[in-house]
Amino acid sequence: MEKLFINGGKPLAGHVTISGAKNSAVALIPAALLADGPVVIENLPSIQDVGIYYELLREMGVDVLFEEDWMEVDSRPMKLMEMPNGKVKKLRASYYLWGALLGKFGEARIGMPGGCDLGPRPVDLHIKGFEALGAEVHNHNGVMIIKAERLRGARIYLDTVSVGATINIMLAATKAEGTTVIENAAREPEIVDVATLLNNMGADIKGAGTDVIRIQGVSKLSGCRHTIIPDRIEAGTYMIAAAATRGDVTLENVIPKHLESVTAKLREIGVTVEEGDDTIRVIGQENYRAVDIKTSPYPGFPTDLQQPITSLLTLAKGTSIVTDNIYGHRFRHIDELRRMGANIKVEGRSAVIEGGSSLLGAKVIASDLRAGAALVIAALVAEGVAQLDGLEHIDRGYENLVGKLQQLGAIVRRLSSNGTENIKC
Ligand SMILES: CC(=O)N[C@H]1[C@@H](OP(=O)(O)OP(=O)(O)OC[C@H]2O[C@@H](n3ccc(=O)[nH]c3=O)[C@H](O)[C@@H]2O)O[C@H](CO)[C@@H](O)[C@@H]1O
Numbered sequence: 090m091e092k093l094f095i096n097g098g099k100p101l102a103g104h105v106t107i108s109g110a111k112n113s114a115v116a117l118i119p120a121a122l123l124a125d126g127p128v129v130i131e132n133l134p135s136i137q138d139v140g141i142y143y144e145l146l147r148e149m150g151v152d153v154l155f156e157e158d159w160m161e162v163d164s165r166p167m168k169l170m171e172m173p174n175g176k177v178k179k180l181r182a183s184y185y186l187w188g189a190l191l192g193k194f195g196e197a198r199i200g201m202p203g204g205c206d207l208g209p210r211p212v213d214l215h216i217k218g219f220e221a222l223g224a225e226v227h228n229h230n231g232v233m234i235i236k237a238e239r240l241r242g243a244r245i246y247l248d249t250v251s252v253g254a255t256i257n258i259m260l261a262a263t264k265a266e267g268t269t270v271i272e273n274a275a276r277e278p279e280i281v282d283v284a285t286l287l288n289n290m291g292a293d294i295k296g297a298g299t300d301v302i303r304i305q306g307v308s309k310l311s312g313c314r315h316t317i318i319p320d321r322i323e324a325g326t327y328m329i330a331a332a333a334t335r336g337d338v339t340l341e342n343v344i345p346k347h348l349e350s351v352t353a354k355l356r357e358i359g360v361t362v363e364e365g366d367d368t369i370r371v372i373g374q375e376n377y378r379a380v381d382i383k384t385s386p387y388p389g390f391p392t393d394l395q396q397p398i399t400s401l402l403t404l405a406k407g408t409s410i411v412t413d414n415i416y417g418h419r420f421r422h423i424d425e426l427r428r429m430g431a432n433i434k435v436e437g438r439s440a441v442i443e444g445g446s447s448l449l450g451a452k453v454i455a456s457d458l459r460a461g462a463a464l465v466i467a468a469l470v471a472e473g474v475a476q477l478d479g480l481e482h483i484d485r486g487y488e489n490l491v492g493k494l495q496q497l498g499a500i501v502r503r504l505s506s507n508g509t510e511n512i513k514c
């Protein structure tokens with residue numbers, strides 16, 4: 090069992106290159122299965138979710154090459170098979186196999202997904218979408234059995250804005266007969282990224298990035314090459330870490346537009362943020378103001394940065410209220426932050442943070458991916474050494490976290506129980 094040891098109190102300084110987006114990568118890989126030819130995906134982040142997808146594809150008989158930051162996916166030898174358990178449970182985004190296989194074979198038999206435990210994460214809208222396209226959907230002992238004689242375009246209104254349901258419907262509808270219209274669609278940049286790949290494969294998708302997406306079905310898709318967009322959540326995490334440690338960090342390979350809500354909130358807190366074409370420089374300040382934050386679908390403040398920014402707000406003078414309107418139970422990091430000396434209470438969907446208390450190193454456990462990021466940020470600020478467990482969650486979504494933090498001057502080490510150092514992660 091490995092742990093992170095962080096000796097806090099050192100401002101982060103220097104440059105950090107942001108990797109490809111996790112939430113794009115895990116949708117683009119299944120999307121590539123729809124092509125009748127090789128699809129090359131570049132700028133892949135080296136994270137566990139991508140590694141698991143690679144193994145899933147191999148199990149399904151896909152011809153797949155995976156080297157450092159690119160993957161070539163050729164699904165021509167692939168056969169339809171049932172995947173009830175195993176690796177599909179290890180990540181959330183295995184649910185994209187539902188839409189991809191439904192589009193490709195007219196059938197999918199895939200177990201319910203895993204991913205971060207953020208409280209209830211229903212999939213009713215995915216099912217509603219598939220049914221509207223003409224599929225029959227049954228949940229048989231935790232295995233989704235989705236079958237369609239013919240997929241036919243439909244008008245689908247999403248009652249809640251959902252990233253997963255928007256992409257899954259897009260995947261299946263790409264090869265349906267006729268036109269599908271998704272109303273109240275999610276607008277996240279990762280959705281645009283997936284639509285771009287599908288269009289380059291020969292699909293006809295218009296409106297991705299707005300709340301109405303129109304998909305004219307096509308009968309055949311072919312191979313192509315695609316570069317993944319930068320990970321705005323990884324970028325936001327380093328922005329917050331730079332601010333919290335009162336550092337001076339320049340992020341490279343970012344799209345500043347994707348981070349507007351984060352930049353706006355950091356500025357409100359009192360952080361200096363300078364935007365370049367594909368860089369963002371964050372300069373921390375001594376005094377921070379308390380602010381209120383409410384998460385909402387893109388372009389609102391992302392729920393995936395709600396936990397990390399809570400750590401920063403423990404340093405701000407006054408009371409901040411962080412409300413998660415997407416996942417009202419996403420507060421498992423709070424007890425751990427309290428262990429480090431933070432003064433925070435949870436009231437319903439909100440964390441109420443009394444800023445100004447000093448953080449101290451402690452033994453803490455990451456319960457999920459962004460809880461891990463929040464605790465790393467707190468540890469970088471804290472006095473003394475913090476010991477962090479639960480690294481398997483962090484590994485799902487942060488490429489080379491230790492190496493990147495060390496490059497910025499942090500005193501951080503990843504050690505196994507026998508004291509061996511692992512600097513690759
Ligand atoms: C792999 C991936 O891309 N994960 C992201 C994706 O997760 P995921 O796709 O699972 O999240 P959704 O966008 O679907 O969820 C948004 C909201 O819709 C609700 N909902 C969703 C589907 C459904 O069928 N019914 C329903 O009620 C959810 O409970 C949640 O309250 O978007 C989340 C919200 O930005 C992010 O936190 C995750 O990092």
Ligand SMILES: C=C(OP(=O)(O)O)C(=O)O
Pocket residue numbers: 111180181182203204205206393458459486
């Ligand atoms: C919640 C997250 O991921 P997933 O949906 O893959 O569990 C996340 O990236 O913060």
